[in-house]
Amino acid sequence: MRRLGRLLKGGEPFIWLTGSALAFSLLMVAGLLFLILRNGLGFFWPADVWVFTLDDGSRIGGRIAAREAIPEPGAKGPVHLKYRLKVKEGNRDVTGADFVWVDEAKIVKRERPADMVAFERREWGDFYGWAKAVKDGEKVVAEGHGPAYRALLSDLPKAREVRDEARRIEKDEIGSVNYAKEKLRLELKRLELHGVTSGPAVAKLKAREDALTATYDELVKKLDEVRSRLATTVVLETVDGKEKEVPVTQVLRADRPNEMGLLAKAGRYLVGVWSFVSEDPRESNTEGGVFPAIFGTVLMVMIMSLVVTPLGVLTAFYLREYAVQGPVVSAVRIAVNNLAGVPSIVFGVFGLGFFVYFIGGSLDRLFFAESLPTPTWGTGGILWASLTLSLLTVPVVIVAAEEGLAAIPRGMREASLALGATKFETMWRVVLPAVMPSILTGLILAMARAAGEVAPLMITGVVKLAPALPVDGYPPFLHFDRKFMHLGFHIFDVGFQSPNVDAARPMVYNTTVLLLVIVVALNLTAIVIRNRLRKKLRTSGI
């Protein structure tokens, strides 16, 4: 007892207490990362497909999504003995829901049939069961679980071709016709605004419009033709014997996970990861990939970097090298520092009021009057969002560059000046190269911050589903007035506003993993550069 009293007096237990606070914080970080990685990365693993036979004779097939104790209100003690399984049953078009809860106590038989197939489809989510028959029109091409599966597999490459071709026609050919038509419509409107409603100019435009309409009709016919090239359908069968006939073009992939080896599964896993980062989203963002969101995030960060670097560096050089140091500059410095602490949503509000409505609205009235009242620039878009974020992150670059400038020894500048260089030459040839790594650090930190920000984007141009990327094949190729998708917003939207949150959850976790990888990688790069820099400066100081 006395030992304990002495211990308390010396304060050693309190030191341990402070240590456990730190340990708690670190465990929170570790736990968070573990949670995200576990929930995210596991999703692409082709897990086994089970068939459960319940005590009432019914059969349920699918993948096990979770297992939890059955809550028992009023039970004494924290001991749970009963568990239930959350089974991803898939087959949404047949069963109406993706998931089903199964009491473990009711399961009388569990099996993993080797020929059980997991189908990935374009619509209605995954299907678990068997291919019963493959039909071409009314004619049955293959029948039985084995032959039908093989027939389906041999058709899949062609299905993919047809899909790609149809998509190309839809997006590129019909897209370009629509684009040209829209331009013609605006041209006509512009003439009308100038009071020209008839005459040769209008007739010419009208003729071109008719020609385009003809092309459009032709393309629609072509599209129908392409789609009819593969008329094969496959009859899918669920574990309880229900059937569903779907066109083969609707099937993206079909696997038998239960008979896959570890290597095959790993290969399938990589395919899953690749399709996640390279494909467009399906089923209102709850399936498919996140490519447009990655593209939007990267492009936005790039535009932001192009803007923020010169702004930040010029300001830092002014504050540190050119301005007369005094209370005013100190006050400005504090103000700029504090801008980094101003809530990001405030910058978003500024962006909306200034960029979108003031500048964008004025541009529309001056140059795009023909498309009003539909705004061109007077609505949120990737340029306005990037400019808003560059204002948000400019303090980061200024602070980093200033720190770098302050760390450069006076001697270097003085030596250069003493050798007869002008101040500009000193800055350009001596100071700027020396401060480059600091600028880079600042820029990377700014990029990391920008990649993770969502709130200001929500009011300056991010959307849940953008019809087109901000960069495409039609002049002027860069459409910075377009709205865009963003990984961070994707998380918010799919996780909180999606109609089917349960099924979308793995998508959210995976998007989170992707965003975290980008942000953490950027930050680590900045940290590494900074540490190298510090070492270098330390040696140069000696």
Added chain:
Amino acid sequence: MSSSAASTPGGAGLSPAARAGTRQNRVRTLTDRFATRFVTASGISIIAAILAILFVIAGVAWPLVLPARARALPAVVLPAGTQPLAVRVDEYREEAFVATSAGLLLVPLKGGAPSAADLPALDGATVTSARSVTGGLALGLSDGRVLPVTTAVDVTYPGGKRLLVPRVTAADPLVADPAGRPVKTFALAETPDGPLLAAAVGPREVSLDTVTETTSLIGGTTREESRQSLALGSEGDASALAVDDRGQDVFAGTTAGKVVRFDRTDASAPGLAESVPVNGDGAAVTLLGFLNGDRTLVVGDAAGRVSTWQVVKDDSGRRHLARMHDFAPHGAAVTGFSPSRRDKGFVTTDASGRTMVRYGTTGKTLLDLPGAGAAITGVTFAPKADGIAAVDAGGKLLQWDVRNPHPEVSWRTLFGKVWYEGYQKPEYVWQSTGATDDFEAKLSLTPLIYGTLKGTFYSLLVAVPLALMGALYTAQFMHPDLKALLKPTIEIMAALPSVVLGFIGGLWLAPTLERTAPGVLLMPLVIPFLTFAAIAAWTALPASWRRVIPHGYELVLLVPVVLAGGALAIWIGSGVESAALGGDYRTWLVSALGLSYDQRNSLVVGIAMGFAVIPIIFTVAEDSLASVPQGLSAGSLALGATRWQTALRVVLPTASPGIFSAVMIGFGRAVGETMIVLMATGNTPIMNSSLFSGFRAMSANIAVELPEAPEGGTLFRVLFLAALLLFGMTFVVNTAAELVRLRLRSKYRTFE
């Protein structure tokens, strides 16, 4: 340029090479000068642009505080010999319809002579009273009938120009008094069951006329009129009447200064429900009317007082009239009234010719417009609320342009308690949009500010102890090797996007906490206890064992201790829940404390946002703790103080300003955090301090509502005002923290 170089005296005798050198020098100097100017100019302008953010946001919010403005337009002189009674204008304000004692006048406002409308339904009677009703005017006639007249304009665009043709159609008249006595005053409303007319014809009674139209199967429409008489008894003669469009109540203002309410809950036998004196001196009630939505009753009297009332339910469910606002009085008897059809604004006029524009929600008088001196007999608010037209006893039609874009905003409505329509008492409410056109916008920022501060408070409650203790340990007790590993981890923690924390908070933490809340709440007790137990056990070990983990590496040992503590807390929590809280803590919360448990609540936000704030507080605090001069702590240790005593009594006090600024910066971050509060709370703008209920913060509110708010509207500007508040709060706090930190830094310099 070169000629000027040659003309300088120094350049004349130089060799060509030297001259070239001079030219080069000149270019260099010029470049240098240009660079200096360029950097200076762009530096200043960038700083100015950044600082202009404040002014742009303030500039958008500014029109909220601008007063309403009105401009008098030239008056139109009506034909002599008629007494104007009421007026109505079309939405373009080009055509006025004036009810006069002789009938109806069509008055073009953009020039042209007034003409009388053809109304055969008058049937030789004269007009004794007139009122504006939905879609037109209603005329009370000298033969006891009331004639509703639809006034409309047909708009055509021949040749691209707008052309208005006024159209007047009389509906079937209602018979207020079969005996044919003149209608002194009346009120007419279109209820869901059909038109409802209240009229004063005889003394001390109100005649109530209901019309039910039934379409029979054969196709003919039968119109049935039934009449009831409501006795006023000793309350006086009816001098003003009002009927709401739900047909719920009939209000009669009397010559004795009372408002009498007849309840029509039982439509077959409306009874006198209450009689309320509206003024102290018994001045006759001269005006009753409803604001847009027919819920707020405006009462004006012969002494010029104007007040608004509404029927509220008290706790026992009894309905009674309650006074909401008293407005700035007119000097003379109130004569005319017109509600705005867009919001809760209205105009009142008086016998001395004054017109006043007021707003129901705020209780404010926005404009006081002098007239020509003659009593104003009828007034109307233009349909777009951008103008006012009035007719006076002198036979003039007066007009004003009104610019009043944000009448619903005042300091009271933004920050104070306001008595809204349909509420029992004044309250703080944020409800910016509603389902119906007559919705009353409720724009109190108080619940949002409250929500912001509540979220900040709970997150600081989580973050401050953890971050400060962690910082103290890192700065004072941790081994430098471990520290080099730790700092990047904390920096990564700071870089985690808030949308990730919000998502985890909302979708994982919220359901998990719902199961384990008692255990999690026990953690702050269990983990320290277990830590103390661990050190007690540790010191009991032989010294040779203890040497395995030297000072500064306790962290390694503490990680499993904390893990075990967390698990133990959860286990104890569920034990406590089933033993003491009846098996389900949520039902216990409701029954014992009266608290309801929302899944996305302040506890979730506290932890998720605390997570975001910890690294910020940690970094700043650790910085200031580590920069306490070594000499101080070394001296203390040399004098025999233990590590802890030195840290607590020497280092901590010295670094306290830095710790203060760390907490301030953390506060600034939490105040403005958007995505976490958006995703991890239910976003309901309620004001209650419970840990288990949600809230709506200003930042989340902006993110949710700004994309939907029409540009330039009141909501748009109020949201900008909210952003300005956020900006101000964080800027002030951060500047204070920064100044404290700078002072601290210069203080240390003297030690070195």
